[in-house]
Amino acid sequence: MASQLQASSELGSVGVADVYSDFGRSFERFNTRGQELYLHWAPLREVPKGFSWLKVFYPDLFPEDDHVHFEHVYGEALRELRSVTYRAVDFSSIRRVLDIGCGYASDLIDLAKNHAHLKLDGYNITLAQVEAGGRKVKERGLQDRVRLFNRDSSKDEFPDQYELIQAFQVIHHIEDKRGVLANIQRHLANGGLLVASDIVSTVDETLRHEESEAHLLPRKEWAQLFAEAGLRIIGCVDLSREISNFFDDREYDASMARLKQNITAAESAFIVGPHMLGKLLGTGLAQYLVLTLQKEPFLSRDILLSMNQRYLDAPQAYADIVAHADAEGRFPLEAPRSASTAAAVRSTQSTGGLSLSADPAQARGQLKSFLEERIRKVLQLAKEDTVAFDSTFISLGFDSFTGLQLKNVLEKELGVSLPMSQLFEDLSLDAHVDRMLASVKRAAPAAESPPAATEPSLDVDAMSEDEVNARLQALLKS
Ligand SMILES: C[S@@+](CC[C@H](N)C(=O)[O-])C[C@H]1O[C@@H](n2cnc3c(N)ncnc32)[C@H](O)[C@@H]1O
CATH class of the missing domain: 3.40.50.150 (Vaccinia Virus protein VP39)
Known part of the structure; x- marks a missing residue:
């Protein structure tokens, strides 16, 4: 496959x-x-x-x-x-x-x-x-x-x-x-x-x-x-x-x-x-x-x-x-x-089901358990199977079909886009989590009401993780 x-x-x-x-x-x-x-x-x-x-x-x-x-x-x-x-x-x-x-x-x-x-x-x-x-x-x-x-x-x-x-x-x-x-x-x-x-x-x-x-x-x-x-x-x-x-x-x-x-x-x-x-x-x-x-x-x-x-x-x-x-x-x-x-129809349209904490360490923990649960589901892992975050998606057993299933879940439930080419990179799950946190960070302000044309654009990369998470929280609650 x-x-x-x-x-x-x-x-x-x-x-x-x-x-x-x-x-x-x-x-x-x-x-x-x-x-x-x-x-x-x-x-x-x-x-x-x-x-x-x-x-x-x-x-x-x-x-x-x-x-x-x-x-x-x-x-x-x-x-x-x-x-x-x-x-x-x-x-x-x-x-x-x-x-x-x-x-x-x-x-x-x-x-x-x-x-x-x-x-x-x-x-x-x-x-x-x-x-x-x-x-x-x-x-x-x-x-x-x-x-x-x-x-x-x-x-x-x-x-x-x-x-x-x-x-x-x-x-x-x-x-x-x-x-x-x-x-x-x-x-x-x-x-x-x-x-x-x-x-x-x-x-x-x-x-x-x-x-x-x-x-x-x-x-x-x-x-x-x-x-x-x-x-x-x-x-x-x-x-x-x-x-x-x-x-x-x-x-x-x-x-x-x-x-x-x-x-x-x-x-x-x-x-x-x-x-x-x-x-x-x-x-x-x-x-x-x-x-x-x-x-x-x-x-x-x-x-x-x-x-x-x-x-x-x-x-x-x-x-x-x-x-x-x-x-x-x-x-x-x-x-x-x-x-x-x-x-x-409503369920296929829903995005952003996960509400991340404003605290960076907590947000990371939440994202990891979210990811582990979805990985278990997609790969149909048994209870005793472990999901090691220092392994890659490939070493966990993902192929293009299960990879797509996970990608779909992440897009629909987290609003995070994960290109298939990235999914199969030689990258640990931990590194993916970092990337996802950063991509959630980038996505947050864009998803809010767009700023007026005269306002300076938001420099997301200059914001602290706390600020971004706070904005994300507000967005998820709205
Ligand atoms: C899945 S079949 C469907 C055939 C027909 N419509 C049917 O329902 O039985 C796809 C058809 O499109 C034709 N086809 C594919 N690309 C084409 C193209 N660029 N120009 C014209 N025909 C094309 C194929 O040769 C084939 O006959």
């Missing part, structure tokens, strides 16, 4: 088209029963007994399992997800649709079948998928309405103007997010809609998994990028729990062992990505969101940014949306929040 998940941009890119070509070879070879091939995860409210996403994606390799049932569960879940995704779209007023990472063109084919007036374009960086998708389009006699292009959505100008653009599990693969969003901005009609399903990092760093070409950007950066592209979020649904259920596979090791006998090393490295994503979603380090955005060319970037942030900070739970279907089965853009989901 440690070597797989990278929270920095140090590793070079292997190219998403290569990754998908490798993965696609086995996916197509061992998935010969499905009518359409979707490269999409499905939201499961419950995990059926014996379910594994590997069994759904590679059914021919698991002949003894109950495919009909699992494929049915997957198909229904995906259908429900698409209804939620398109819930704001009035297709009668849409003429042209673009899918910016169209896989095997399955969603375009579905739209073409359901709405005979639509003209649909698909971009896809992976040639083999475009060729396979093109064959399917032709077999279904849709070639006059569905065009597929083997192109890069972040670089190659889209061929037309559209009222609806869709991006299903694509943008996290694209490093140049600004490039793809600018392309969308140029080719989406004013008032037009972008619907997207994607994964965001809930910590303040981009999470990377090079083998599956995933670059999960922090939420606040998404808010900024959308605002820069003149896009306003009008709907935001959190499916993290349901998608993490999709990856909840008690027989993962056994299934992977079987799979590995039939696929290449690159393909199995790719599959680790989704499996790890399930863990990130389950532990709250990443969020899976379905977003509805509207092109707003006349709103200022600042206004768009604050609106976008508000939606991303408090997404609606998928369970709440699907619980409020109308008599015709249509889902609302927003729904009343159930008590449990409202509480969950």
Whole structure:
């Protein structure tokens, strides 16, 4: 796990088209029963007994399992997800649709079948998928309405103007997010809609998994990028729990062992990505969101940014949306929040849970016991295990995944940012505590009411620890 998940941009890119070509070879070879091939995860409210996403994606390799049932569960879940995704779209007023990472063109084919007036374009960086998708389009006699292009959505100008653009599990693969969003901005009609399903990092760093070409950007950066592209979020649904259920596979090791006998090393490295994503979603380090955005060319970037942030900070739970279907089965853009989901939103927003003493020695002791307790929890240490403060995080057994969990706790509960690169420095826990105290010290005045522009800025480093702690106390009480 440690070597797989990278929270920095140090590793070079292997190219998403290569990754998908490798993965696609086995996916197509061992998935010969499905009518359409979707490269999409499905939201499961419950995990059926014996379910594994590997069994759904590679059914021919698991002949003894109950495919009909699992494929049915997957198909229904995906259908429900698409209804939620398109819930704001009035297709009668849409003429042209673009899918910016169209896989095997399955969603375009579905739209073409359901709405005979639509003209649909698909971009896809992976040639083999475009060729396979093109064959399917032709077999279904849709070639006059569905065009597929083997192109890069972040670089190659889209061929037309559209009222609806869709991006299903694509943008996290694209490093140049600004490039793809600018392309969308140029080719989406004013008032037009972008619907997207994607994964965001809930910590303040981009999470990377090079083998599956995933670059999960922090939420606040998404808010900024959308605002820069003149896009306003009008709907935001959190499916993290349901998608993490999709990856909840008690027989993962056994299934992977079987799979590995039939696929290449690159393909199995790719599959680790989704499996790890399930863990990130389950532990709250990443969020899976379905977003509805509207092109707003006349709103200022600042206004768009604050609106976008508000939606991303408090997404609606998928369970709440699907619980409020109308008599015709249509889902609302927003729904009343159930008590449990409202509480969950509050807990993800809370920062600064620890109130440090004004006394420096006491503050240090408090921080150490806070840290020890959180380390024990994240590493699941037994009572008799010791947490020595002269050891490093690595020697305690932290890897990139548990490191991220701790980082998340520190950000949420202490308001302290701990870059992953620092966490894995050859530094004792004691030295980290010093750094954290200093960083809490720096954070305190900034979090207070900002001084008037004419006031001299506060020289925090010149303040005594007592003064800083006193300010921090006041802040935490306010
Ligand atoms: C997870 S799959 C999703 C496919 C499809 N949207 C679906 O839901 O089945 C991601 C797709 O995005 C494509 N893709 C990734 N980066 C791209 C880029 N820069 N331009 C166009 N397509 C891209 C991949 O080839 C792949 O088909």
